[in-house]
Amino acid sequence: MSEQSPASSPDRHPDPLAGDGPADPEHDSTAAYALDRSYVAGLTGRVVSTTGETHAVSSPIGGAPLAYVPQSSTQDVAEAFVRARRAQVSWAATSLDERAAALLRLHDLLLDRQDELIDLVVWESGKARKDAYLEVAHLALTARYYARTAHEHLDTRRVGGMFPLLTRAEVSRVPKGVVGIISPWNYPLTMALCDGLPALLAGNAVVAKPDAQTMLTALLAARLLDQAGFPAELWQVVAGPGPEVGGAVVAGADYVCFTGSTATGRLIARQCADRLIGCSLELGGKNPMLVLRDADVQRAAEGAVRGVFSNAGQLCVSTERLFVADQVYDRFVDAFVSRTQALTLGASLDWSVDMGSLISQAQLDAVTAHVDDAVAKGARVLAGGKARPDLGPFVFEPTILEGVSADMECFARETFGPVVSLYRFHGEDEAVARANDGSYGLNASIWTRDGARGRALARRIRCGTVNVNEAYGATFGSLGAPMGGMRESGVGRRQGAEGIHRYTEAQSVATQRLVPIAPMLGMSEETNAKVLTASLRLLNKLGRA
Template sequence: MEEQVKIKACMHIGGEWIGEELNSKNVINPANGETVGSFPIGGEKETQMAIDAAHRAFETWSEITAYERAGYLKKLYHLMLENQEELAQTMTLEMGKPINESRGEVVYAATFIEWFAEEGKRVYGETIPSHVGAKRLQVWKKPVGVVAAITPWNFPAAMLTRKMGPALAAGCTVIMKPSGESPLTAVKLMELCEEAGFPKGVVNLVTGSSSKITKTLMEDERVRKITFTGSTEVGKILIRQSADQVKRLSLELGGHAPLIVLDDADIDKAVKGVMASKFRNAGQTCICANRIYVHAGVYEAFIEKFAEQVGQLKVGDGMDESVAVGPLINQSGLEKVSHHVKDAVAKGATVVTGGESIDSSNGVFYKPTIVKDVDASMVVMQEETFGPVAPVQKIYSDEEAIKLANSTPYGLAAYIFTENVARGTKLIEKLNFGIVGWNDGAPSAAQVPFGGMKESGIGREGGHEGMDAFVESQYVSIGME
């Protein structure tokens, strides 16, 4: 597979590509250290231009019918599928994800556009029985306004479409601000939006200084909604910054997902589920299994089969079709993973397989790793690792599993493996997580609500609930006399 030419990206504001005259920053392929492109470093001025453009476009975009908006979204959906390979290669080159995973992400990202193209037609109002004969009581639904979508590097297509889809379908206009680690996929999506014929200013793209762009977005009262995926620490900052204008927020924040294997689980099924959850995107996902709790009765059998599967994973450049685990995003990520493993070993854990970085002059790789006999004193069980490390702790009861799983400020995703329906139901009822995979290591889909409890966020993305964040309920009381 031949690599593409380097991409010199621009911003897209009000229907125009701009920013060539600005200073730029290189995008580095973490698999080999090579520059794959660059993007302009925009700031307050460019963000203000995007807000102006989105605000102007909102008046007309919000007034056309949901069916007309769906038409644009359907065009974008088909264009994404037609350009799947280009989008996937761009994604892999800029952030390292194995090419087959990137192809899958493009399809997954496109399903959000398709789903919300249809769901926008089902934003229903309401007629309420009146307590007074001469009144008619109604609830109207209105788009919230200009929306700013701030997204992370690890899913550069899906995180954008999961926000763009419902916002655009509801009648909002959008300003996209992708991560500086992986902005080129967003540029490609913006090109497809332009090809789909979206009116000028409906979709805008700004790149550059996160602090300056975010500050401008938060201070402008015309931006009525911020939708953000990223760390809990940044999410808390956005909450504080939103207070002055009471901006609406959707926040999908950090996770520290537990995965529980009970003694009646199908071990082969459990291992398959852990593999699907833990090592996708080299463990750099917010819902991947970070803490694995296995009942003592099946502990050794589970680790044996798990290690056999992990040992078969090929690590390398994501552009290689046979690679299952790509690089970490940068050196800082590698150092964090290494620290977690070393801390666990120093405190008595044992490395079953992996446990070290892969010597590479330019790439950022860490071997898929299993660490057994871990406990709560170890950093790996307290912090989100964001890497290909699976720590396994022995448990002795369902009650212990629940206590350990819930012993975190995060509540995004959890996983359980048991063949007993009553036991699984009781367990899930006590787990404080927004998403639970029961005998399922890959629960995400466009038609379901995605989001967390506690410090893992506010609101839900996907499903019919995904529309709620982008519409306001307006109560109308009509006097008939």
């Protein structure tokens, strides 16, 4: 157990905002709780809730009970928006430098409190500790990037006016107001905050609805925002069933950011369209990896292991389809299977685990069903293929399938688990066509010794991000590069300029000086048209835009 673990005795990890009582006195029992209950009470108090109802949360690590999280009603969601709107007015009036400074303080808090954050992520999600660390790192990168580029993205800028010297035009970025963020369980820390940080920097408030399975991590993240100096009411957290509470968030927001399934994304898009508000949706994927004939086979095999099995495959950008050139197929498969079989599995807070647990019985059932269906229809298992209850209630072996065909569930449907299908290809045109097959378009990777060739091939693949000689980290970790999906993998982008401009309205202000854009006193419309025509011809000859 790490030195700062919240799973320790009450005084081992002091939290000045933690309560003194149990997480939920009405549910007190003799169960051995994984987390100190006064610590948990300090987190769950951040939920906007007046219902008196709670939701039990247990850990994928041995099924240990974690907390009873208060549940919000639709009235609570409405109250959260009232508080957020009140806070947003004064927040939008603060200087951009002040907002950026709070992000930089958050950057340092994330790194200082990383052991506590990692412990909580692992307890709630069951993922390997190294995967939990990457959440901290990505969030710190996000905070620093937007703080350092705040003026680049948000300062009012001059643009060319209609007539040089006579027309001054500028564009300002005005905050939307209150952003609704509905985040998933698979990356409970980074997804809880990474989309909201640029919203805050742009002068918005946030009402967040994290997934029920990972509320505690999201609540700790909200507590860190408070400690970094963001006004407490600026970031409201609600909890409850998606159809009820999530729907209320969409109904009250000025903009919605959702990460999750394509099916739910469609529903949210319709709700937003009815209200004429914008949304960004990062949805499902069936992500391809292409290993070209000139690839470094060992490096590609190592990259495939990370691309397929990071977070036990519960990653929106993880690889589920692996296309390998004939010339290197056998050598690649040998290396990939060998590396996969060498992975250490488990449900533990220890750094030694390479691949952790799935999050729930439902996720385990879904992965098992895909593998069993493929095997029953003739697919061959080259590695893995079964659950490992001896290691944890929801642990499933990293699995490599060969001979997967279109009649199998895992061929085109997202598995969202540690399962990949291997395919040979004969030519690169074929590989690109097969990579583009289907309705998704989130992430892809290409492995080749020729970077320029890989980048040229990438432009032919219909995915929002394409990595060359890396599975997903190169694009996801480059905060200036936008990240999102094409086709049924979503709309909108996180990261980069697009990731913050989505939370603003572009407002144009133009000032006309000396000469009006209209006939001057006594000038006829016909004469004015001739003068304007002559002016347009002159500006074109001068090379003006």
